[in-house]
Amino acid sequence: MALINPHINFNGNAEEAFHFYKSVFGGEFAKIMRFKDISSPEFPVAENEAEKIMHIALPIGQNILMANDVPESMGRVNENENRSKISISAASREEADKLFSGLSAGGNIEVPITDSPWGSYFGMFRDKFGIEWMVDFDPKYNGKV
Numbered sequence: 001m002a003l004i005n006p007h008i009n010f011n012g013n014a015e016e017a018f019h020f021y022k023s024v025f026g027g028e029f030a031k032i033m034r035f036k037d038i039s040s041p042e043f044p045v046a047e048n049e050a051e052k053i054m055h056i057a058l059p060i061g062q063n064i065l066m067a068n069d070v071p072e073s074m075g076r077v078n079e080n081e082n083r084s085k086i087s088i089s090a091a092s093r094e095e096a097d098k099l100f101s102g103l104s105a106g107g108n109i110e111v112p113i114t115d116s117p118w119g120s121y122f123g124m125f126r127d128k129f130g131i132e133w134m135v136d137f138d139p140k141y142n143g144k145v
Contacts, residue, residue, distance in 0.1 A: 002088050002099060003063075004086055004089075005086075005087045007067060007068075007087040009068060009077045009084065010053070010068070010070065012052060012069050014052070014056055015053050015056065018065075018067060022058055025065075031057045032053065033054045033118060035050055035051075035053075038118045040117060046071075049073075052069035053067065055068055084132070088135045090121075090136065091137075096121055096135050100113045100123045104133075105128070109123070119138065120138035121136065123135050
């Protein structure tokens, strides 16, 4: 069964924020990836974006708080709204497809669901009510991160 976790977008200070959250909640980061970690000829990363956080995850109880820095090429995040997404960690590729297609119906797909450069099966959209979602299946974590 899918897990639902909060995901926050930052304007370059995701790492600082997550060290703060870690100091409050405790625990250890489950994952930290920088944009340079996924750079390739097919997915080039600008030098000024290389050290920014592509994905960070902090387990808190049964949930995982996740975030990233939004690349400058995508514009700044409005820090008063549209800053967070609901992230679904699917238990299978089939479940990811079902959830993506069901929830995105009538909405706007931002990233079609497909194999990502970081190794998971991923898609992102805004549903017909304006809520932002990400659907991810990573076979290494089987719906856990």
